[in-house]
Amino acid sequence: MSQQIVARRGRPGYDRDSMLEVVVAAFNERGYDATSLGVLAERLGLSKSAIYHHFASKEQMLEVALSKALDALEAVFDAPEATTGPVVSRIRFVIRGAVIVLCEHKPFVTLLLRLRGNTAIELEAMRRRREIDRKLGLLFEASRDEGTLRADMDPRIAERLTFGMVNSIVEWYRPDGPITPEQLADSVLELVRTGLREPASL
Amino acid sequence: MSQQIVARRGRPGYDRDSMLEVVVAAFNERGYDATSLGVLAERLGLSKSAIYHHFASKEQMLEVALSKALDALEAVFDAPEATTGPVVSRIRFVIRGAVIVLCEHKPFVTLLLRLRGNTAIELEAMRRRREIDRKLGLLFEASRDEGTLRADMDPRIAERLTFGMVNSIVEWYRPDGPITPEQLADSVLELVRTGLREPASL
Structure with missing residues (x-):
């Protein structure tokens, strides 16, 4: 799902801080190891490449x-x-x-x-x-x-x-x-x- | 690995309580969901069937x-x-x-x-x-x-x-x-x- 589609669906844009809030909520619920980038992409409603626009890796988010x-x-x-x-x-x-x-x-x-x-x-x-x-x-x-x-x-x-x-x-x-x-x-x-x-x- | 082999290697026999101690330590380290019966068998040095002698399932251990x-x-x-x-x-x-x-x-x-x-x-x-x-x-x-x-x-x-x-x-x-x-x-x-x-x- 591209950022463009996300925008059209009316999902809010993320800055780094607001993205991190969603990411950390997922880490706390599932555990860091068990939270894949795919899961994060789904929660954020973003593509993995859109996530990489903000963070180099899951490790960097942590x-x-x-x-x-x-x-x-x-x-x-x-x-x-x-x-x-x-x-x-x-x-x-x-x-x-x-x-x-x-x-x-x-x-x-x-x-x-x-x-x-x-x-x-x-x-x-x-x-x-x-x-x-x-x-x-x-x-x-x-x-x-x-x-x-x-x-x-x-x-x-x-x-x-x-x-x-x-x-x-x-x-x-x-x-x-x-x-x-x-x-x-x-x-x-x-x-x-x-x-x-x-x-x-x- | 059968119980017999375990016994020959000098590993202690388990009763239900001592088995549960090892099981709960694994649950606490890895999380219950992430702890497979295979992991438990390895930690205990027992076969899965030997574990089933004491507990009907992982759920029952929990x-x-x-x-x-x-x-x-x-x-x-x-x-x-x-x-x-x-x-x-x-x-x-x-x-x-x-x-x-x-x-x-x-x-x-x-x-x-x-x-x-x-x-x-x-x-x-x-x-x-x-x-x-x-x-x-x-x-x-x-x-x-x-x-x-x-x-x-x-x-x-x-x-x-x-x-x-x-x-x-x-x-x-x-x-x-x-x-x-x-x-x-x-x-x-x-x-x-x-x-x-x-x-x-x-």
Whole structure:
């Protein structure tokens, strides 16, 4: 099916970003390996050659999609607010930033979190993800040293539980629903700061 | 390859449970759909007919595996401690119970949490999972009504964040590692009860 026919049928034209949204939705539903270029062409209503106008290969689509998630997360962890000042404030900054990135780039972060493969692109993305995890681990250790993490909580467990909670947001958050990313970030921060109970009932 | 040859090569004999462990590991690595009976036979070092001695079909393996996770989780939610008494105690009981089930039946719960398919077996498992989620939702609403959930926290968000944290444990917990399921349950309960900080630093 040529682009011309597609246009005549009234399908929207794609730019690279809008094409990538459709592609990443397919990757998340079927898995990257199981999603052939033929499947993508059908979903997009484009010919394979029209797809190649935007992307050199399926691998490149994956690379661009993963970079969207990783660039946004790295920007949070490299910001001055994440690297200077009281550690407890830095942790609050990266939790808020990560929640907002997850909500705003949900399909891309979902793709990143579900990676299991062994292609060079996947391994590089997993390396970048591990580097973020390493920085997180250091922050929680520094929080213990600073005296802002409770002494009965192992920093590594605290980090994994906190970011397990943060990452789980991609499983249920609806960008078109009533909860804004900022509201959700507030709830996460309140939960990790003082827990679920009313202070009076502690 | 016959069972006899397998035995001669010194491979261990399988009972149904030990066979299911190998099968579920393959499902979790490759996805259920992508795991053929041929792949399973190779991993097990058994002929297909030897596998059929234990299971009628690949579908039956999935059904038995999912039931292991669901039976254990339902037992937690149906226990008297989860259905009577102060709501805040019930929530603590189901959090502890769910953490322990996740740790002790990690491969089976992982399989359950990653379900996306449309076979009758998967749909039935997803129905049972939704029923557990429904009970959880009711517990958190009752906690708000009881006054033990902070008023500034939406019960549905509180429930999703809490059980997002609980479910994320399957991503990193190592049954052969130093943390016992009970210790991990304690950490989760402390985090949701009073947060990450030392009380003095609040």
